[in-house]
Amino acid sequence: MLRYILRRLLLLPLVALGVTFLLFFLTQRLSPEMRASLYIKDPRQMGALEEVIEKYGLRDNVFKQYGRWLSGALRGDLGYSQSANMPVAQAIKEYLPATVQLALVTMVLVVFFGVWFGVVSAVKKDKWQDIAARLVSVGGFSLPIFVLGLLLLMLFYGKLGWFPPGGFSISTDVTIHSPSFHSYTGFLLIDSLLNGNLKVFCDVLRHLVLPALTLCIGSFALMVRVMRSSMLEELGKDYVRTARAKGLPEHAVIYRHAGKNAIIPVITLAGIQFIRLLGGTVIVETIFDYPGIGRFGVMAAQQLDIAGIMGFSLMVAVLFVLGNLLSDVLYTAVDPRIKLGE
Amino acid sequence: MNNRIFKRILQNKASLAGFVLVALFALVALLAPVLAPVHNPHDPYQLPQSSYSMTPQPPSAEHIFGTTEQQYDLYYGVVWGTRLAFKIGITVTFFAFLIGLFLGAAAAYFGGMIDELIMRFTDVVFAVPSLVLAMVIAAMLGPDTHNMMIALTAVAWPSYARLVRGDILSVKQRDFVTASRALGARGPRLLLKHILPNSIYPSVVVASLDIGYIVLTAASLSFLGLGAQPGTADWGQLIAMARNWVLGSSTNTFAYWYTVVVPGGVIFLFVLGWNLLGDGFRDILDPRQG
Numbered sequence: 001m002l003r004y005i006l007r008r009l010l011l012l013p014l015v016a017l018g019v020t021f022l023l024f025f026l027t028q029r030l031s032p033e034m035r036a037s038l039y040i041k042d043p044r045q046m047g048a049l050e051e052v053i054e055k056y057g058l059r060d061n062v063f064k065q066y067g068r069w070l071s072g073a074l075r076g077d078l079g080y081s082q083s084a085n086m087p088v089a090q091a092i093k094e095y096l097p098a099t100v101q102l103a104l105v106t107m108v109l110v111v112f113f114g115v116w117f118g119v120v121s122a123v124k125k126d127k128w129q130d131i132a133a134r135l136v137s138v139g140g141f142s143l144p145i146f147v148l149g150l151l152l153l154m155l156f157y158g159k160l161g162w163f164p165p166g167g168f169s170i171s172t173d174v175t176i177h178s179p180s181f182h183s184y185t186g187f188l189l190i191d192s193l194l195n196g197n198l199k200v201f202c203d204v205l206r207h208l209v210l211p212a213l214t215l216c217i218g219s220f221a222l223m224v225r226v227m228r229s230s231m232l233e234e235l236g237k238d239y240v241r242t243a244r245a246k247g248l249p250e251h252a253v254i255y256r257h258a259g260k261n262a263i264i265p266v267i268t269l270a271g272i273q274f275i276r277l278l279g280g281t282v283i284v285e286t287i288f289d290y291p292g293i294g295r296f297g298v299m300a301a302q303q304l305d306i307a308g309i310m311g312f313s314l315m316v317a318v319l320f321v322l323g324n325l326l327s328d329v330l331y332t333a334v335d336p337r338i339k340l341g342e
Numbered sequence: 343m344n345n346r347i348f349k350r351i352l353q354n355k356a357s358l359a360g361f362v363l364v365a366l367f368a369l370v371a372l373l374a375p376v377l378a379p380v381h382n383p384h385d386p387y388q389l390p391q392s393s394y395s396m397t398p399q400p401p402s403a404e405h406i407f408g409t410t411e412q413q414y415d416l417y418y419g420v421v422w423g424t425r426l427a428f429k430i431g432i433t434v435t436f437f438a439f440l441i442g443l444f445l446g447a448a449a450a451y452f453g454g455m456i457d458e459l460i461m462r463f464t465d466v467v468f469a470v471p472s473l474v475l476a477m478v479i480a481a482m483l484g485p486d487t488h489n490m491m492i493a494l495t496a497v498a499w500p501s502y503a504r505l506v507r508g509d510i511l512s513v514k515q516r517d518f519v520t521a522s523r524a525l526g527a528r529g530p531r532l533l534l535k536h537i538l539p540n541s542i543y544p545s546v547v548v549a550s551l552d553i554g555y556i557v558l559t560a561a562s563l564s565f566l567g568l569g570a571q572p573g574t575a576d577w578g579q580l581i582a583m584a585r586n587w588v589l590g591s592s593t594n595t596f597a598y599w600y601t602v603v604v605p606g607g608v609i610f611l612f613v614l615g616w617n618l619l620g621d622g623f624r625d626i627l628d629p630r631q632g
Contacts, residue, residue, distance in 0.1 A: 011465065018466030019475075026482040138356070142614035144558055146565045146581060147606035154588045154602065158595040279471030283562055287585075297474065298566055301481035309478050317470050 001332065008325045012318065019317040020073075020310060024066045027306050032058040038082060038306065069310065078314070079307030083299045088311035091296055096315070097186035098167055099285070099292035103277045105189075106212040110219045111270055115263065117220075118227020122235060122262075123254060133224055140221035145280055149214040149287040156210060163210045167291040172203045211288045215280050219273040223266060230265050234258040271327025275320055350626050357622025363615025371425040378421040387422055387487070387575045389414040398587055398598050408600040410583040414573065416604050422575035423605070426487070427612060430560045431553035434494045439549040441495070442502025443542070449503070450510035451533050461507070464500040472497040473562055480568040487576065490569035494560060502549055509541040516540075547623060554616025561609055577612075580605035 027035065036052040053059055057068065072079065078088035086094075121133035156163045168176070168188065175181055175197065176188065184194050189208075192200035234240065235258050243253045281294035289295070293312065300308030351357045370377065380386045392405075392413045401408040407416035449460040467475070476493040483489035513519065514537060522536045557577075563569035564578025572579060584601035591597040 014462065015466050015469040018463070019470055022466070023478060023482070026479060029482065138617065139610075139614070142554075142610055142617050144561060144606070144609050144613065146562060146578075147602065147610060150581070150584060150588045150602045150606070154590070154595065154599070158589040276471070279473050282474060282477065283566065286566060298477070298568075301477050302567055304481060309481065313470060313474070313478055316474050320469050320471065 005325065005329065008321075008328070012321050015317050015321050016314060017070075020070070020314050021066055023310060023313055024069060025062060027310075028062050028065075030304075035306065038304065073314070078311040081296075081300060081305055081308035081311070083303040083305040083308050084296055088307050091308070092293065092311060092315055093186070095291060095293040095296045098188070098290065099278070099281050099294060101187050101189055102208060102211055102215065102281060102285075102290065102292060103274060105208050106215045106219075106277055107270060107274050109212055109216045110223055110273065111266070113216075114220050114223025115227050115266060117224045118266075119231055119254065119259060119262075121224060121228045122231035125232065130228075133228070137221040137224040140217045143217060145214050145217060146283050146287060148217055149210075149284060152210050152214055153287065163206060165210070165288040165290070166207055167289075168200070168204050168207055172200050175200055207288075207290070211284045211290050214287070215277055215284045218280070219277065222273065223269065226269050227262065227266050230262040231258060234262040267330060268327060271323070271330050275323040275327070278316065278319060278323070347623075347626055351619070351622050354622050354625070356618050357625075360615045360618025360620075360622060363611055364619055367424055367612055367615065368428065370421060371428045374421050374425040378418045381418075387426055389419055389422075389573050389575050391415075391573070398584075398601050400597075401600060407604045410580060410601050411586065412572075412583075414580075414583070416580065416600065419575045419577075419580045420604060420608050423577045423580065423608070424612075426570075426574075426576055427557045427560075428553075430487075430491055430494070431557045434491050434498060434556050434560075435549055435553055437495045438498035439502050439546070441499040442504075442549075443506050443545075445499070446503040446506030447510060447533065447538065450507040450514065451537075457507075460503070464503050467497065467500045473559055476559060476563060477566060477568050480563055485568045485571065487570045487574060490560060490563050493563070494556060498552070498556060502545060505545045505548060506542070509545055510537055513537050513541040551616060551620040551623060554613045554620070557616075558609070558613050577605050577609050581609075 032053045033049055035058050036049050036056070039052050039056070040048065057065060069079070076089055078092075080086075081088045081091050084091040117133045117136070121130045124130050153165065157165060176183070176191075181195055181197070181200075182191070184191050188204045189201060192198070192204060235254075237258075240253060240258050243257050244250075248257075278294075281292055282298055283294070284290065285292045285295035286298050293315065296308065297312040297316070299305070300312055351361055375386070381390045382388045392409065392415070395413055396411050398411055399405060399409045399413065405415050405417060407420060409415055410419075445460050445464070449457040475497045476490075479493035479496055480490050483492060510533075518540075519532070519536055522532060527536060560569060561576070561578030561581070564574075564576050565582045567582060570576035570579045572583070581602065584598070584605070587598035587601050589595065
């Protein structure tokens with residue numbers, strides 16, 4: 001087990017190097033003049049183009065330039081992001097917690113409703129509840145999140161005014177940047193509780209509802225499907241018949257016996273889905289103007305902010321590898337029959 | 343055998359619905375010049391624009407689906423967008439599969455170092471969510487429809503490389519390969535004439551069913567402004583133009599509903615069709631899953 005984890009962790013630098021080098025190689029398609037002009041804000045300073053190319057060595061061969069970027073990255077210096085107007089490392093530190101928070105809240109929604117719908121669907125097989133759950137699941141899997149996001153925004157913000165876009169309201173912005181508010185973890189939901197500030201907590205939660213609902217749709221659909229088929233399989237087994245025969249009430253049979261076994265595949269799936277959600281945040285954060293890492297990545301890409309793009313991709317790749325590893329480990333923890341790396 | 347699979351697809355209600363949806367879209371794509379006559383012969387995917395006014399117009403006799411901001415006709419966008427969707431889906435899947443086939447076959451056939459090298463490279467591309475990687479590549483290449491297809495191809499091939507490699511490795515063990523080797527078949531001939539034709543079929547099916555997913559990713563890229571440019575008959579682009587209007591007018595929140603619902607509904611139905619069809623195929627190819 002430990003050997004497996006170590007071997008997988010060895011893959012991490014390989015992936016990080018591979019991804020960043022590939023992207024860096026792509027940036028070389030842009031001429032040195034174009035890349036230099038990204039450093040210049042004022043058009044009147046365009047005369048300094050040659051100076052900038054010289055200063056940053058933009059004409060050196062790709063390996064030399066990549067080496068420079070890499071040695072900076074190893075020291076924690078990922079360059080300056082023009083699109084976010086701050087160093088890339090600082091941008092990641094500032095935006096990442098909001099995204100992780102969004103993904104976690106979404107995951108809670110996905111697992112809770114996915115398991116619930118899945119169980120009901122299996123228990124009421126071929127009744128209307130089952131058909132409804134399956135329709136929602138097939139539909140949810142095909143509904144693009146940017147379409148759902150806009151529709152939810154139209155209804156819950158435009159019409160009803162319940163859930164505004166953005167990460168928090170202006171008054172919260174003032175509160176969290178005031179000296180009396182301590183940032184312990186960077187996660188606003190946790191920090192607000194630690195500060196004993198319920199108003200901030202509710203405000204942040206209120207801004208999380210729509211993005212989380214939008215983000216959960218695809219994973220939710222998958223979760224219902226897996227839970228349903230897993231539950232159907234368990235309900236057909238002998239121990240369920242035994243439990244029923246000895247007179248256990250039906251809900252005990254369903255939740256305490258069959259449900260406990262049926263949930264195993266769901267837990268693994270949850271691990272994998274959590275990683276997938278990080279990809280989806282790119283769109284959701286853009287629609288709801290949510291101040292997370294996905295929106296940062298999109299803005300960097302739109303404005304061709306190379307340092308921002310490189311930092312963003314590096315971070316996503318690292319998160320992805322770690323997340324996959326975590327879900328593998330979780331798998332063995334839930335189902336001891338599975339041994340990794342053998 | 344193909345006939346039998348086809349029959350089973352038609353017997354299942356869900357996969358039949360999927361088949362009908364996909365067939366309808368294919369028909370619209372083929373008949374696009376008839377359904378919506380081309381107005382710009384140099385670029386049929388360029389949307390007709392009746393004026394430069396910003397406010398979208400509701401469905402009318404002249405514009406049956408209404409217009410987006412800057413008066414791009416939604417009907418034209420939906421019809422030619424269908425054709426563009428197929429063009430993107432088929433082109434990307436074809437080239438991604440070709441790359442996957444080449445690399446996967448090379449990895450499985452040569453084994454050893456080459457296998458290791460190719461598969462680790464595959465791991466690297468796999469290690470980033472495909473939308474994120476495609477987004478970054480499209481940004482670097484410069485956003486337009488053509489570069490979007492390159493970016494999508496660049497992120498789509500690894501799964502086919504793995505698939506093809508696995509299939510070839512299992513076919514390689516079969517008796518008929520040993521037999522042809524014993525008869526003197528060697529090298530590329532063995533791979534091309536004996537192994538490939540017998541291992542490629544399932545991968546081709548899987549790849550072609552990915553068209554819905556590819557089109558969805560393409561629409562996402564266009565939506566983010568990193569794919570097709572404004573004025574292109576592209577579904578994602580049409581929805582991107584709806585973003586400024588989701589909150590409606592001061593009197594009616596739903597005043598511009600059609601700017602979201604028309605292109606959004608079309609993408610939904612397209613992806614739904616492919617998903618239903620894909621489910622049907624998976625049930626047939628893998629009868630253990632109920």
